[in-house]
Amino acid sequence: MSGLVWGVVWGLAAGVLIAIAALIGVWWERKFSGAIQMRIGPQELGPAGLLQTLADTVKLVLKEDIIPGRADVTVFRIAPLIVFAPIAMSLVVVPYAAGFAPLDTSVGILFFMAVPAVSVIGVMLAGWSSRNTYASIGGVRAAAQMISYELPRTLSVLPFVLLAGSMRPLDIVAAWQWWWVPLLAIGFVVYLISSVAELNRGPFDLPEAESELVAGYFADYSGIRWAIFMMAEYGGLLAAAVFGAALFFGPFSLLPGAAGVVLFVILSAVLATVMMWAKWTFPRMRPDQLMGVAWKVLTPMALVQLVLVGAVVPWL
């Protein structure tokens, strides 16, 4: 029973965390992209425009919830939640401090990789239920892309399981050694690139490619349902950043106590910023080239990393 209560509490906490991360993340992305593009970004509401996102949220909540006449209403309504919920769930296994993860499970790595993959169903359903050619192309593209990038992404974190001998994120964090950073450099690159692709963010934002598909699978969404898609995107960005920061850079081992948590937050922010940077700098790829990158470049790279770690482990 208490497990259920804690589950609800941590689920809500993850939702709130994503909401806060989205509020700050959207503001930061606007400011950051503004700096890249010689713009200023939001500046009117609050100090440095910090409240702009809040105002946007209020606007989105108050907007009319438009459902296209031809849409499959039930599926159309549920789809954003199917996208959002798994991503929020994946946050509960992340180690946020030394020896602390909301859900301390022995299959944490598997959980973190497998659960967000469910959101691809939501994306496909969103595209399909809109009954709109752009949306359905976007949905199908998203399904192909997210499933393809699942593989290199999972392979890229497998070395941790080899090195720590456990799938429990807390064990990995505890076993972290500084020389993991150079050893896992290839894996980190694969992890970062495939995370961006997994999130459908630029330069891999084909499912929502503005110049072709207008908005892709959420072309027909507006108001709060659209906002939930955006929350899911920023939630995914947050999850990829915190998970990557905690595992690849071992902030809790580098600095003890609260200082480690601060370093963890900073590292996560840097990782998230790098992912934004890529989005605002690179052109978008073509669907077939995107698949080529997943299968011909990233997967072999991740396998090489795995072999490398496998060669090192017996000597430890």
Add this chain to the structure above:
Amino acid sequence: MSELHDTSYEPGLLAEGTFDPGERPAGIKRIPRGVEHLATEHLVVNVGPQHPSTHGVLRLVLELDGETIVNAEIVIGYLHRGIEKLGEHRRYHQLGTLMDRGDYMSGIHGELAAAMAVEQLMETEVPAKAQWLRTLMSEINRIASHMVWFGTFGLDCGAMGQFLYAMRDREALIDVLEAVTGQRMMFNYVRPGGVLADLTPEMESAIRTFLRTIDGYLDEHDALLGGNEILQMRVKGIGTLDRETAVAFGLTGANLRGSGVGYDVRRDRPYAAYPELEFDVPVGSTGDAWDRYTVRMGEMRQAVRMIRQCIDGIPEGDIMAKVPKVLRPPAGESYACVESSRGELGVHLVSDGSDMPYRFRYRPPSLYSLQALEEILPGRMFADAIMLIGSIDIVLGEIDR
């Protein structure tokens, strides 16, 4: 509608006679072996006229097999204003105003073609200074127009930063054009017999300031977008137009030169002060989208070179020939063409001796480029379609006229 994606046409959805659905494009394409009940269908996607990347109000009806385009139908006419007919009811001085609204990205070229056609009829001698100013403004306008193409080309493949960097450079040029002509877009600067206004010292220094920075900026553009591997992957080898096809479609400008045909009106049918300028004509080799890209980038550098020569070489003298207030050219016809940012922009005038043209014909280079698009789209991917529209650089204002 029982089927989830019914791709049948509603009557009247497509303009009558422009698209023949025939046996329904949504016919069964292929059946995987062993699963006879599973068949794939073609999907008809309507792109435009309201769409972020159709560069105006172009409409494409694409028949897709998965991501691959099987058939493409281009529908134009959403911006038709009847410029040619309007021209028959305007005095000769007013033709420039209409031409500005044709290819609105490079208004100076349109005005220049109309003014030259009128001058041919009138047999007016244009003062040398006016010729140099026309050339200078043409080249400034060419860079401004190519910058919009460059920016939107980046935008088409998701590189949003490039668009804003290109706009920064265009802004500097538009400011110069505004200072000289009084307008940012619809200039009405080139008049039959000369030009509207002379350069002031401030404008000259503004142009020189721009010239100091532009070379660095062009290198930056080349490195950021052209040097990007993703962009090269996307545009190299797509939309290839060989020499024969390009000539057969009547392509001109960068689209023709990208295919390896070195025809440039400025060099081969010189006008204004171009005979006195030194410049190269960049030519591509294979005729793919990448060649068109490099040709346009090269053209911008050549335009900078010409602006340098113009600003130093402008002679003293009048900016306007003696022309009557109301032009009444003798009966006859004339054809004048200029190298606009998009190709050979021609104006054919037929005069019956009155103060208005009997017939006014506007040859828009984009129209011919657009016809070639239908040839290169089938077989490419949906994502390529957007890049190809960008690579042929069309302005719907002059296509629909």
